[in-house]
Amino acid sequence: MLPLKGITVLEFAQFMAGPSAGLKMADLGARVIKIERPGTGEAGRQIAIKNLFIDESSMVFHTANRNKQSYAANLKDPNDLAKVKQLIAQADVMTHNFRPGVMEKIGLDYDVVSAINPRIIYGVVSGYSAKGPWAKKPGQDLLIQSLSGLVHLTGNADDNPTASGLATSDIFTGVHLVQGILAALIGRHKTGKGAKVEVSLLESTLDIQFEVITTYLNDGNQLPQRAKQGSAHAYIKAPYGIYETKDGHIAIALVPLNELTDAMGIQLPTEFADKATWFDKRDDIMAFLAPILKKENSKHWLDIFEAKDLFCSAVNTYKDLLNHEGYKALKMDQEVETSDGLKMKTTRCPIRIDGERLFSRKSAPKPGEDNTIIEQEFNL
């Protein structure tokens, strides 16, 4: 039995952070119903990458919203709102990411909702939390990466601040929302009461930097310095980084420098003999290693390093990875199918429960696709 079987989630949330949380709960067994604007549905349906669409909705929307149902309702219409309130009365969880004040205006803020259903877990995603001068600013992934210091950790010393090239803030915020909601569901077993669970893109993006921020807070507030070339982590000593080879690149992780140079068959220069220099003289050390590593193909080095169990790896493109036996053994992809028979290949949930991978063929719904069945089933 899937662990969240029997749990009903109403997802008012749009775009990526909230819906990615709904997706995880759906894959873990919950029934997730998107509450959407009639006709156009949620705004995220129009957000596309590479201009890719599956039907009227973008591929990105389909990726984050598979395995869900859709109930279309106009929250400004008293009849529709009354039906949604009946749905809320029978749900376990609801999530939204409206800006502060919007749910109050609609009349579905936590006070109202918990009066309708005291057992409900009410999940809120915001950009910067509901308090403070930024509360009403738009919370968007790249902006949060930019404000939170994250962009100063990636890339080389002379590069512009460099974002992670995917929705890192959204994804982690969604992950934290699920953690909070599930913990509150566990708490409900004891107390019988629901809870309000709040996460923000800013706090979540600071949380993922917890190790480096802790370092900053205790080292006299020294800002991170990225390595001059091949930088992979501002706070880790040489040789940690990416190196060019004759035919590509390799990644070298936590390897003691003397063991690396031994494996390479070269002398460790005396100026780098003291381990304490491996951080302070990181740029010099990496500059010393780079031209030597460039003389041979990746495979040459990887064969040598792997035989000595030194932590290193090839650097893959999607093509390299997805055609590799190592990837295929995971059975990480799955096909989903819309009610119109349109098919899309995507990834599955990364969590295995009781030795089983979690697959689901159900795709994202059209706006309002499940109105009839939901009205019937929940007596709306």
Added chain:
Amino acid sequence: MNKINKPLDGILVVDFSQYLSAPSASLRLADLGARVIKIEQPETGDLCRDLYFSNLVINGQSSMFQAINRNKQSYQVNLKSDEGREKVYKLIKQADIVIQNFRPDVAERLGIDFDTIKGIKSDIIYAELSGYGKEGVWKNKPGLDMLLQAVSGLTQLNGNQNAGPVPIGLAVIDILSGAHLCQGVLACLHRKLNTGEGARVEVSMLESALEYQFESVTAFFRDGGEPTIRAKSNSAHAYLGAPYGIYQTKNGYIALAMGQIPFLGELLSCDALLNYPEVESWFTQRDEIKDILGDHLKTKDTQDWLNVLEPADIWCAEIMDWKTLFDTEAFKILKMIQEVEMSDGYKSKTTRCPIEINNEYLTSEIGAPFLGEHNNSIEKEFSL
């Protein structure tokens, strides 16, 4: 928040894991109210104790270790001795959750694999985190964050097109796989309260890294396997069009997310941008658009641009470092920094759990434990 009110109050976690991945999961469980006992090997303990960031030592430990292991207890024991193992089995009999992140076969050798533990406590929730899963040709490869970034295609997404592979300068895959493990554990704890059954939860860093990239991997499947191409300059997302990126201004940097190019042209008084009315061109011609935008934005200060863009509801932000951010009112009001104290009175600062429940932050002033600090009290309390 009072400890009594935390949702996982009364839950006992026996945590064999080391470094960052799975220990970040047990940190979250601790902040949500669980009691986490780290099982550490003799002499060295968790090897993370000696893994330093920038040579910084906090009260004899690395700053990483301090950050990851606050709010936990330490029980030092030799699992290779019969006596030590029996004590741990006794402890597990009284636990709810077991966590480990050993390389394949190590748990079996130490006698703490799933089958053995299930035999000792049938309703245990057994959580394991690996690098590459337990099947296939990669199963014995070491699961280190940056290597997973390299293997999973993630390094192709960051930085500009000619920059070569660029890792994210943070252990994102460690942290994400730990977070997924935590999700699985919580879901199964909920089920256990309904049905009484235990569970086995497995997460691998590679699978977590792939789900993290679900948008771009799905795009790769969809577009017939075209290579990932980043923008030539100002790249912040390989699969998004202009203006998405970070741009230099006269006195700093500005981030621009989504926006209609001709409208930006009007707002910024940059006529060249009016030549791109087609939405598709914002992706297909993003390199030239970004060049135009990049040259133009260098002509004024960040605040000048924000003054024009923010009132028009354009998604933009100035780039901040921690120093700048931490001085803002918006940051201070979040009370994101907490002080923790080790048993010898040493105090240090770190971040708190990012989840707020019923208007309360989940804080804890308990610092990281010294190796074996809680041996006596744990042996007494659990009659080991």
